[in-house]
Amino acid sequence: MILIGLGYGCKGGAATAALASDAAKRVYVAPGEKDEVYAFLSGGFSGQMSVYGIPSTRLFKIIPVFSVFPENGYGYDEETKNMLRTTNGYVPWDDSHHIEASMTDGKQDGRWLFMNANNSPRLARIDLRSFETKEIIEIPNSAGNHASPFATENTEYLMAATRFSVPIPQASVPIENFSKGDFKGTVSMVKVDPKSGRLSIELQILVPGFDYDLSHCGKGKSHDWCFFTSYNSEQAYKMIEVGASKNDKDYILAFNWVRAKQCLDQGKASNFGGEYYRNYLPENQPAISEKLSGVKMLQPKDCPGVMYYMPTPKSPHGTDVDPTGEYIVGGGKLATVIPVHSFSKLMDVKDKPEHRSGMIMDIPILKYESTLAGEVKKPCLGPLHTEFDGKGYAYTSCFVSSEVVKWELGTWEVEQHLPAYYSVGHLSIVGGSSKDPYGKYLIALNKITKDRYLPVGMELPQSAQLYDISGGKAELLSDFPTVGEPHYSQMIPAKLLMDKAAKIYPLEENKHPYAIKNEKDARVVREGNTVRVYMTQIRSHFKPDTIEVRSGDTVFFHVTNLEQDFDIPHGFAVGGAPEMPNLLIMPGQTRTFKWKAPKPGIYPFYCTDFCSALHQEMQQYIRVLP
Amino acid sequence: MQELLLKKISKMNRLLILGVGLLLLSVYFLPIWHIALDAPQYPEGLGMKIWIDKITGSSTYDLQNINLLNHYIGMHEIVSESVPELLFMPYVLGFLIFGAFVTFLHPKVYMVILGILNIIILGILGMYDFWRWEYNYGHNLNPDAPIVVPGMAYQPPLLGCKEMLNITACSFPSWGGIILFVSLGILIWVIWDEKRRIDVSS
Numbered sequence: 001m002i003l004i005g006l007g008y009g010c011k012g013g014a015a016t017a018a019l020a021s022d023a024a025k026r027v028y029v030a031p032g033e034k035d036e037v038y039a040f041l042s043g044g045f046s047g048q049m050s051v052y053g054i055p056s057t058r059l060f061k062i063i064p065v066f067s068v069f070p071e072n073g074y075g076y077d078e079e080t081k082n083m084l085r086t087t088n089g090y091v092p093w094d095d096s097h098h099i100e101a102s103m104t105d106g107k108q109d110g111r112w113l114f115m116n117a118n119n120s121p122r123l124a125r126i127d128l129r130s131f132e133t134k135e136i137i138e139i140p141n142s143a144g145n146h147a148s149p150f151a152t153e154n155t156e157y158l159m160a161a162t163r164f165s166v167p168i169p170q171a172s173v174p175i176e177n178f179s180k181g182d183f184k185g186t187v188s189m190v191k192v193d194p195k196s197g198r199l200s201i202e203l204q205i206l207v208p209g210f211d212y213d214l215s216h217c218g219k220g221k222s223h224d225w226c227f228f229t230s231y232n233s234e235q236a237y238k239m240i241e242v243g244a245s246k247n248d249k250d251y252i253l254a255f256n257w258v259r260a261k262q263c264l265d266q267g268k269a270s271n272f273g274g275e276y277y278r279n280y281l282p283e284n285q286p287a288i289s290e291k292l293s294g295v296k297m298l299q300p301k302d303c304p305g306v307m308y309y310m311p312t313p314k315s316p317h318g319t320d321v322d323p324t325g326e327y328i329v330g331g332g333k334l335a336t337v338i339p340v341h342s343f344s345k346l347m348d349v350k351d352k353p354e355h356r357s358g359m360i361m362d363i364p365i366l367k368y369e370s371t372l373a374g375e376v377k378k379p380c381l382g383p384l385h386t387e388f389d390g391k392g393y394a395y396t397s398c399f400v401s402s403e404v405v406k407w408e409l410g411t412w413e414v415e416q417h418l419p420a421y422y423s424v425g426h427l428s429i430v431g432g433s434s435k436d437p438y439g440k441y442l443i444a445l446n447k448i449t450k451d452r453y454l455p456v457g458m459e460l461p462q463s464a465q466l467y468d469i470s471g472g473k474a475e476l477l478s479d480f481p482t483v484g485e486p487h488y489s490q491m492i493p494a495k496l497l498m499d500k501a502a503k504i505y506p507l508e509e510n511k512h513p514y515a516i517k518n519e520k521d522a523r524v525v526r527e528g529n530t531v532r533v534y535m536t537q538i539r540s541h542f543k544p545d546t547i548e549v550r551s552g553d554t555v556f557f558h559v560t561n562l563e564q565d566f567d568i569p570h571g572f573a574v575g576g577a578p579e580m581p582n583l584l585i586m587p588g589q590t591r592t593f594k595w596k597a598p599k600p601g602i603y604p605f606y607c608t609d610f611c612s613a614l615h616q617e618m619q620q621y622i623r624v625l626p
Numbered sequence: 627m628q629e630l631l632l633k634k635i636s637k638m639n640r641l642l643i644l645g646v647g648l649l650l651l652s653v654y655f656l657p658i659w660h661i662a663l664d665a666p667q668y669p670e671g672l673g674m675k676i677w678i679d680k681i682t683g684s685s686t687y688d689l690q691n692i693n694l695l696n697h698y699i700g701m702h703e704i705v706s707e708s709v710p711e712l713l714f715m716p717y718v719l720g721f722l723i724f725g726a727f728v729t730f731l732h733p734k735v736y737m738v739i740l741g742i743l744n745i746i747i748l749g750i751l752g753m754y755d756f757w758r759w760e761y762n763y764g765h766n767l768n769p770d771a772p773i774v775v776p777g778m779a780y781q782p783p784l785l786g787c788k789e790m791l792n793i794t795a796c797s798f799p800s801w802g803g804i805i806l807f808v809s810l811g812i813l814i815w816v817i818w819d820e821k822r823r824i825d826v827s828s
Binding site: 504506538539564566612613 | 686
C-alpha cells in the first residue's frame with residue numbers, strides 16, 4: 001500500500017525524463033576550451049579519487065590515494081610505499097567513500113581535499129596544487145571509518161566516526177555481547193593544521209555501539225556542532241538486514257565539538273590506548289611514516305552537553321546541513337518522509353527534561369517532534385543524501401525509486417522528480433555542502449548502470465549523471481561512466497584551482513637525500529652488496545647510461561628528472577623487474593626504484609612516458625655480472 | 627653649420643639631455659631584445675631575453691627548455707657565459723650615460739651630435755654582433771645531431787618573424803631597446819629644435 005502511495009507521489013518522474021533538447025550544446029566544451037568546474041569523485045572499491053571536468057564530464061586524472069597504482073608507481077617506490085603503512089602492515093587497497101573540500105568560513109578554499117578509507121580506518125589529505133596524496137593518517141580505536149572526513153566550518157577538525165562497532169579496546173568477546181553493550185563506537189576529532197594541513201588526532205569520544213554512518217558539520221549558527229547518523233540502534237548482530245530495521249526511529253547524533261574540546265582542555269578526557277600510523281609525504285622527499293600510540297578519550301558522561309540523540313526515521317543514512325546552518329536533513333533509507341530537524345529548536349529543547357525520552361550512555365535522547373522543523377511527505381522511496389543549491393531548494397537522492405527529488409526548504413513541498421539511471425547513492429552540487437553553493441550543476445552518483453552503455457561482460461561501469469539546476473526546472477544533460485563506484489564527490493569551480501596548479505617541482509627546491517641536480521653528479525656507488533645508482537633523466541637520455549652490477553645485489557635507482565618544463569615527466573622501468581612497476585617521475589622530482597639484481601645477463605631499462613622525438617631512444621642497459 | 631655646432635643648447639634641451647642620461651640608466655635593469663618562439667607543442671610560448679649583461683629565458687625555465695629543443699638539431703647551448711660581449715656591454719652603456727652627463731655640463735650641439743653618432747655606431751656594431759651570434763648559432767650545428775635537415779639553418783631573424791620548421795621565431799626590441807631608440811629620437815629632436823631656434827632668430 002505504501003509502495004502504491006509512494007508510486008503515486010513519485011508521479012511526474014517520466015514527464016521530466018526527457019533530455020533537454022540542447023543538452024549536447026550545453027555540455028560541449030570545444031577543443032582548447034576549458035571546463036567550468038572540477039569534479040572530484042571517490043572511487044569506492046577502487047580506493048582512488050578521479051578528477052573530471054564539468055560540464056564535459058571528461059576524465060582528467062586518477063589520483064592514487066589508498067590503493068597502489070602501477071601506472072605511476074604509487075605505493076611501490078621507496079618514496080610512497082610508506083604512505084600505505086598501517087598497524088596491520090602494508091595495506092595496498094582500500095574502500096574510499098567520502099570527499100570533503102577544505103573550507104574557510106564555510107566556503108571552499110581550494111587548498112586540500114580529504115577522503116576516508118572505510119576498510120582500514122584511514123583518512124587522506126590530497127594537495128590541490130599538485131593533485132597528489134600528501135598525508136594518510138590511520139584512525140585508532142575504530143573499525144570501519146565511514147562517517148568521515150566531514151570538516152568543521154574552518155576545517156579546524158575533520159570528523160571520523162566508526163561504522164562497525166567493536167569492543168574498544170579490541171577483545172575477543174562473544175558476538176552476542178553486541179546487544180549487551182560490549183561493542184562501542186568512537187567519534188574522532190582529527191585536527192588540521194591551518195597552514196600545513198598536517199593531520200593529528202586530538203580527541204576521541206566513546207559512543208554507544210551503533211553503526212555510525214554519515215556526518216556533516218554545522219555552519220553559521222550551528223558552527224559548534226556536527227551531526228552523525230546511526231543505524232542499528234537495535235544492536236542486532238545476526239541478520240542485521242532485518243534486525244537493524246526494526247525500530248521505527250534510529251538517531252542522528254548531535255555532537256558539540258567545541259564543548260568536547262573544552263572538556264579536553266579541562267582535563268576530562270583520559271589517556272587511552274590505540275596505535276596508529278601517520279604517513280606524510282613531504283614535497284620531493286620519501287614519505288615519513290610515524291607509529292604513534294595512545295589518544296585522549298572522552299566519555300560523554302564526563303562532559304555534559306557534548307552530545308544529544310535526535311530520533312530520525314528509519315535507519316537514517318545521510319545527514320546534511322543547509323547553507324544557513326539551520327536545517328539538518330535526515331535521509332532515512334527505509335523512511336517514507338524526509339525529516340528535517342531545526343537547529344534552533346535543538347538549542348531550545350536540548351536541556352529541558354520534558355523534551356527528553358531517555359538516555360543512552362548518559363547521552364540524552366530528545367523527542368522526535370521537539371526538534372522537528374518539518375517533513376517532506378512522500379518524496380520518493382529510500383531518500384539518502386541531500387545537497388543544496390543556495391536558492392532555497394534542496395535535492396535529495398532516492399535509491400529505491402532511483403531519482404533525485406527537488407524540494408523547497410520551509411514549505412517542504414516537492415517541486416520536481418528527476419529520474420536517475422540507476423540507483424543513485426550520493427549526489428553532489430558544486431559547493432553544495434558548503435555555506436556558499438555555486439548551484440549550477442548537480443551530479444547523481446549511481447551504483448548500477450544496467451543498460452545505459454554497451455555491455456562489456458558481467459561487470460558494467462558505474463556511472464554518474466549531470467543535471468543543470470540553474471533554471472527553474474532541473475534538466476538532465478548527460479551521463480558518463482566512472483572509475484570505480486562514484487561514492488561521493490566535491491565539485492569546485494575551476495577558477496578556484498586552475499591557476500594554482502603546480503607545473504613542475506623546482507629542481508633547486510628538491511631536498512631528496514639522493515637527488516642529483518646535474519648530469520656531472522650521475523654515478524654508481526657500491527656499499528657492500530647494495531648499489532646506489534644516482535641517475536638523471538632529460539630529453540632524451542639517462543646518465544649513467546650503462547651500468548654493471550653483480551647478481552644478487554640490491555640496486556637502488558635514485559632517478560631525478562632534470563626537466564623543468566610543464567608536462568615532461570619521464571618514466572622508468574627495468575625489463576622483467578618482478579616487484580616493481582613503472583615509475584613516473586615529474587619534472588624536478590626524484591623517485592627510487594629498488595631492484596634485486598637477477599641472474600647474470602643484460603637487462604634493458606627505458607623511459608615509459610613518451611617524452612620527446614627521441615623517446616624511443618631513451619633506453620639503456622644494465623649488465624648483471626655473475 | 628658652425629654656428630649650429632657650437633651653439634649652446636637651450637635650458638629645456640639641456641634638461642632633456644640629462645633626462646636621456648637618467649633614462650639610459652634604466653637599460654641596466656630592462657631587457658634590450660626579446661626573441662619569442664611559438665609552436666603548437668608550446669601553447670604557452672617560449673622566449674628569451676637579451677639584457678645588457680646576460681641572456682635569460684622569458685620565464686624561469688625557458689632558456690633551459692629552448693636549449694633542450696635545440697639539442698635535437700645540434701645547436702650550441704645558449705648561455706650568457708659563452709657571449710663575452712656581455713662582459714663589456716655595461717661599460718659601453720656607461721660610456722653613453724657618461725656622455726649625456728658631460729653634455730649636460732658642457733651643453734653644446736656638437737656634443738649632442740657626438741652622442742647621436744655614438745649611439746648609431748654602437749647600435750650598428752651591436753646589431754651586427756647580434757646577427758653574427760645568431761648566424762653562428764643557426765649554422766654551426768653539430769654534425770652528429772639527431773636531427774639533420776639538409777640545407778636547413780636555424781638563424782632567427784634580426785628583426786621581425788620567421789618560420790623555422792614548425793616554430794615561428796619573432797625578434798623585436800624589448801623595453802631596454804625601445805629606450806635606446808627613444809633616446810636616439812630625443813637627441814635627434816634636440817638637434818632639430820636647436821636648428822629651428824637658429825632659423826627663427828635669424
